[in-house]
């Protein structure tokens with residue numbers, strides 16, 4: 001990612017300049033270099049434009065009627081913008097004190113008029129590098145966030161995410177008087193799969209099962225987590241006990257009837273299910289561990305009673 005920094009297309013630029021001629025010259029030059037350019041004549045119009053459409057690079061004149069370049073710098077820096085705005089300040093002031101004032105107002109760089117085209121281009125290259133860096137950092141952060149809550153093998157949520165999110169789901173159900181159901185399932189005799197076909201096949205089985213679970217639940221409402229080695233959890237907001245039993249039974253039937261295809265191999269498995277529900281008419285919240293334990297006990301009962309079945313126990 002970092003290697004490709006110089007290869008990104010030119011960023012859009014907002015030009016803020018009250019001098020009509022200079023504005024025109026700047027726009028032409030930047031457009032020739034491949035930038036998409038918007039031009040306005042003062043700070044107020046610039047802020048209004050940024051509010052509607054953020055722009056990663058702003059080239060602004062210092063002296064303008066109404067809101068000047070310094071005020072514009074300060075206004076941009078005081079806003080919580082999604083992306084960084086690189087500000088290049090154009091100025092006729094050459095004194096060190098003035099330039100420092102400009103930088104302290106929030107400008108990233110300044111350029112002394114009359115504008116030297118080569119220097120402007122060089123400054124814009126710096127802007128491009130900084131913005132690219134910000135973009136790649138954001139991307140890495142997103143990836144890290146994703147990794148920290150997902151199980152790497154199955155791509156389902158991990159226990160860490162579960163520990164954070166399940167209490168929130170329960171709180172929500174409690175506050176709004178909604179149902180919330182859990183389905184805990186465990187692949188029967190999974191050790192035998194590993195022993196017979198090897199761990200690679202075992203991992204493939206877990207992946208396929210995870211895919212089946214993802215397909216079976218409502219996108220953006222329900223979610224699935226890997227709870228243990230071969231143990232999964234489905235969290236079904238707005239689903240009552242009867243509804244959760246139907247989902248569990250459908251999945252049980254599917255697994256029992258459909259051999260999992262791994263290359264040439266068709267591996268038959270079954271799974272056991274435990275269902276628990278936070279009922280909509282229950283008063284007061286409930287610890288996540290209570291709901292989990294109820295599902296776990298039901299699952300244990302399903303295992304004990306012969307596997308390949310769905311059980312549920314009252315809370």
Ligand SMILES: [Mg+2]
Pocket residue numbers: 017018019061062063064
């Ligand atoms: Mg001016």
